[in-house]
Every structure is written in C-alpha cells, then in structure tokens.
Amino acid sequence: MILNMGPQHPSTHGVLRLLLEIEGENVVRIMPDLGFLHTGIEKTCEAKFYQQVVPLTDRIDYLCPMTNNLCYVLAVEKLLGLEIPPRAQWLRVMLNELTRINSHLVWLGTHAMDIGALTVFLYCFREREDVLRLFEMVSGQRMMTSYFRIGGVALEPPLGFFEKVKEFAGRFPARVDEYEDLLTHNPIWTMRTKGVARITAEDAVALGASGPTLRGSGVDFDLRRDMPYSSYEKFQFKVPVATEGDVFARYIIRVQELRESIALVRQALDGMPEGPTKADAPKVVLPDREKMKTQMEAMIYHFKIITEGFTVPAGEVYQAVESPRGEMGYYVVSDGTAKPYRVHMRSACLANLQTLPKMCEGRLIADVVAAIGSIDIVLGEIDR
Template sequence: MSTLESRSRLTDEGAQEMTDRPVEGGVEVLRELGAVLRMSEADAQAAAGSETTDGETTIINMGPQHPSTHGVLRLMLELDGETVLRTKPVIGYLHTGMEKTGEQLTYLQGPTNATRMDYASPLFTELVFSMATEALLGVEVPPRAVWIRMLMTEINRISSHLLFLATNGMDLGAVSMMLYGWREREETLRFLEKVTGLRMNHNYIRPGGVAADLPDGWRDDVLRLMDMLPPRLEEYDILMTGQPIWRERLQGVGVITTEEAIALGATGPILRSTGYAWDLRRDMPYLAYDQVDFDVVVGTYGDCFDRYAIRLNEVRESIRIILQILDRMPPGDYRLQDKKVTPPPRARIDESMEALIHHFKIFTEGFKVPEGDVYVAIESPRGELGCYLVSDGSSKPYRMRIRGPSFFNLQCLPHMMRGGLIADAVAVISSVDPIMGEVDR
C-alpha cells in the first residue's frame, strides 16, 4: 500500500489520507483511491503531445482495436512507468441503439433484437425479455417449456464459459487453451444449432414458451455432450489450474473486495470471486431452479485466478444441473396454447379459419400487452441480467431496458488495475469477461 500511496501523490489529486470508516464503507474507499481516470478526449490529446519528465505520469490509449480488449473496448490508462494509476474505460463503439430498436418491434419480434446483445450467451437475453413480457401478460408457461429453457440456457452457460476459458488462455499466452476452448464450445454450439437452427442469435426462447420442441434424439446428443465435457475439464485442470506459470500470472492480480464489488454494481463471477455467495438461481429462483440441486461456486481472494476457477467450476455445476434436467424433463406443450399470444399449431391452420386469422394477426400486428411496467432479472454467465419493460397497452414495448451485467462489471476495471502492472491489464480485462455487444447495446 505504501508504494500506492506514494504514487498517488504524483497524480494531480494531491496527497490523500486514509481515515477510519464503517464496515459498509466500500464507497469511501473508492472515492479516496480515485482509480477512475476522468479526463475528456481533448485533455488526453493535449497531454499526449507534451514531453514527460521524471515523476510525471503518462497517458496511453489501449484499444479499441486491441486484440486483448474483447471486441471494441478502449481504455485510457494513466501510467507511472509500468504501473497503472488510473483507468478510464471508454465504450460506445458497438452502440447500435438496440433499446430504441426494441421500441419499434412487436413483443414477438423482440427476442430477435434482444438475442443480438450478448452474443456469447444469446439465449439469456431472449429469456429475460420473454420472462418480462410474460410477467406483463400475467401468463404462466407450460412446465416443459420451463425445463427446455433451463436446459438450453445451461448449455449456453457452458458455451459462454468455454469461450471465456478460451479467450482467457489466449490473452495470457496459453494458446493451446484457446484451441481447446473453441473446440469444446463448437460441440455445444452444434447442439444449439440442431435445436434452434442457428449457432448464435437463436431467437429460440420467445414470449409464451420456446419456438420449437426439442428434436428427436436430443437426449442422446446432450448425454454425449455431458460425457465428453468432464474429462476435457480435467484436461484443463492439468493444463492450467495446477500450472505454476498460470498461477503466477493470475494469483493476486486484479484484486477486488466484496464492498467494492457491491458498491460498483458488479454481479456474477466477479462478486462471487470475493467470497460473496450470491447467485440468482439459488437466492431468487426463477424457472425451476428451486427444484434442481447445485452449488454456488465462490472464491476467496477476489483475484483473476478466482474468477477463472469459478467459471471453470460453474461449467461442472451446469453439467450437474443438465443431468438432472434430463431425468425430469416433463412431457407436454413446449409453448403456451393461447390464441392471443402464441401462433396456433401448424396443422390447425389448414382446417380452422379462426386459427389462420390468429396466425396472421400475431405475425402482422402482434399481441397487445396490458399497461404496466416490470423488472425481471436472471443470472446470466456474467451476472444479473435485468429487463425493465414498460407497456402502454399496445403491441410494442413502450420502453425496453436491458441491464447488461458487463456494463456494470466494466466499472470494476479501474479499481482492479490500480497499482498493478500494465502487463496485468490484459489479464484483468480478460477476467471480467465483458461482452461489448451487451455493454453498448
């Protein structure tokens, strides 16, 4: 801490003193440390041109075209030599106005838009949008649809965490891990493709249920996947977890405390890595998570290694959940049979005029949703994924707000990086696992 304090005097914030603070004073810590670089573009450009002398800090720019910034994240870093003092994440490069677009699409078209936000775990955004719509409608989806949703999202969680393991390995130079991660992820995507027709951006979970029933032979496919994964995870353990270089690179890097994480609105693996067991699947169950048995994986130190280990072990917990789903998948409808919300079965259209009319009405003008507003949240691979929907009684959302967990998790970056080396910045970004599609929407 002493080096950090001496360095902080070099910044333009002046000398800082630590004071006694209450237990919940994570807020005060954040303010005193001042890890966030709040500087306009113009100031940064002016600073970039000037010569630096001894004792002065340098501001450098990382991204948005940097291979280790997971898409188009840009960081402004204030450095003292190789030490990071303050950081400012700059986002917005992938902003396409999806919340505005959501106001122009009907509730049935909504998942098509929402699925493109978090492109590594698209089924979760579809799910939260559909659940919010159903909460506004006041309808219950049939049990089979609930369990299909659980099965699909858990498989999606596995594929998302495998993507993290792959990119995390790549960022830190473990390129073989990248190849293994992509290889296994491809297997899970193959199953998702078989069910939904697409590798990503599935548009499979829709208000009222899911788009189609599981195809023949799905059980064998899932079992094959679940047989294939555990030994591969063991391989990852051998390759990475116990490996001294990997541990040296991650342990004690990017540390964050529970108070800081909560104060910054961080959720998911980042919050759990600090030892705080909070998982919406267990603590505020949705779908049928109260009927399956699984453990919430938590870390101890809140460092990059904990976040890596949590995600690796969450894959194992997902496998546990999926095996229980296989045993308990109920028969029945895969979507609500409600002529006002879901299209009629294909066969009915040939024989029933009424069914044809309803089919036409649903796909042209959509269904009307009673007035009101609702906030629904689920546990995505990155944390609390929330959807705030406001309806004015028409067939399009009056306001659609998606609370992307990455958007808030990114705020942890300056606090994780402060006092660390510039070379560790890549490890920290990677461990936060931001998906820029969801950050910028």
C-alpha cells in the same frame, strides 16, 4: 504518460478503448471509453411488436443468446401473467445452462490466450463447437438462436436431440479436467493470476459487480438459487464462491460453474416432463403449423399475431436472470399497446467494467490484460 489501449486491441475482447495513465510500467489511472458498438437496440425495440424484439435480444450478447432470450420472454410473460408449461421451463433451463457452458468456454479460451496459454483456446473451441451444433439442431442457428418465444419455446426439439445432449453431458466433465490440467496447477498461470487485480467484497457490491466477479470476492449470491425463475428452485446445484477476489478466484469459479452447469443439464434431461412446449394462450402464442393450415380459428389468430401483434396490459416489470457474466436484467414498460413503450437492458458487463479501475490502478500494465479477461466483458452488451 497517457497510453491508448484499444479500441482495436486483441485483449480488450471487442472494441473497448482504455486510456491508461502510466508511470513506467505502473498504471496510475484507467479511463474506459465505450460506445464504439452502440447500435441503439433499446430504441429499435420501441418500434417493434413484442414478439419481434426476441431476435434483437440475441444480438446484445452474442455469446449467451439464450440467456437474453429467456430474460426478455420472462419479463413479457410476467407483464402478461402467462403460465408456462413445465416442459418448456425445463427445456429453457437446459438450454440456458448449455449457453453458460458455451459462453464460459469462449471466455476460458480467450482469457488464457491473453495471458499466453495458447493451447487452451483450441481445446475450448472443440467443445464449444459441440454446443453450437446442439443449438443448430434445436433452433436452426448456431449463434443467433431466438429459440425461446413469449409463451414457451419455438418448436419441440427434433428427434435425437436429447440423445445428443446426453452424449455431450457424458463426455464433457472429462474435458473440463483437461482444461484444469493445462491451467489450474500450471506455475506460469498461477503466477499471472493469483493475487492479481484484487477487489474486496464491499467494493464489488458498491460498484454493482455481479456474477463470478462478485462471487470471486466472497459474496454468496446467485439469482438462480436466491431469486429463482423458470423452475430453477426445482434443481439441485452448488454455487461456487471464492474469497480471494483475484483473477484466479474468478477463474476457478467459472471452471466450477462449468461442472455445475453440466450437472444441471443432466438433471433437466432426467426429469424432463412430458407435455406441451407452449402456453395455452392462442392470442399470444403462434398456433402449430398443422393447425394453422387446417383450422380457421388458428389461421385467424396466426394472421392477427403476425400483422398486428398482441396487446400487453399496461404496467412495468424488472426481470433479472443470472447470465454467465452476472445479473442480466430487462426492464419492460407497457402502455397497453402491441409495442413495448420502453425496453431497457441492465447490462452485467457495464457494471462489472466499473470495477476495472479499482482492480488495476497501482499495478502493472500486463495485469490490466489479465483483469479484463477475468471480468469477462462482451462489448455488444455494454454498448447495446
């Protein structure tokens, strides 16, 4: 029998449609059907100036906007050969880790809810609200932040921001303990997750899985540590790895990543360098508001960047960052004009989704729900 799951199904985390060929309760074959959220962002990018693409990148993966911003601006900065001041890099790392916490909290809440643990959702969204308030404070937006800009960050963070972050970093580890109390040793949770939806390391690598989906199978690879960007090489952190390759392994890795991320936030706070938050490149970076109103030169640059953009030397780069879901990559091609010739996003979810049939075929329908939750998909990123 063919069973249609989705596109409007609460446990597919968006508009994913799965065609399940079933025999009784057992799944014989899974055929994912995508594209319900296709918005043509890659095509839109080709019609925009380089700096106008930044707000589009938020909308690809609405749970980790800063990671997407970071990946895109790093790619363009690499094309331009721009040097970014340390303070901006530290800020980026700090906010990027807060984004990871935000994304993992949504994942944990919804994943637990799919399996039937409704309470966790309320706890997770309590802390997520705190992170979103920090985002609102620093960028004026809760979700579509667009805070990272080509050449630095949009503005110096407001007064009192670092104190707020410090306060949050102080109370968050205890909150992670609360989630773990609810789940890690809960017999119902372990029965639904341990040994479920296994995938081997060879299969995970061959199918292009990355992030916790890959590390859950025992492959010790994290782009932040192994191919560092934005000063990650100056931070100390552990990369959690588990070898079982099941839903529980992916769960425990993400929970540990929550702890590592908050430790990274604290390191960034402690070591935050003084100095400018924007690169010294007047043709690329918008001048400060104050300068723009008082200096002729700054006003001219501002006018030119807004009206005709800035040209980028011809070439191509591929920049990858470790997003909460895995390897998020931007391939940007420049033909020497002010608009990107091609922007392609390597979506971690699209590749991770390919592991789903391998995980679930031959297992129960209820395990499909657990498996989808465990690979943490965001349909906005899959369909773009």
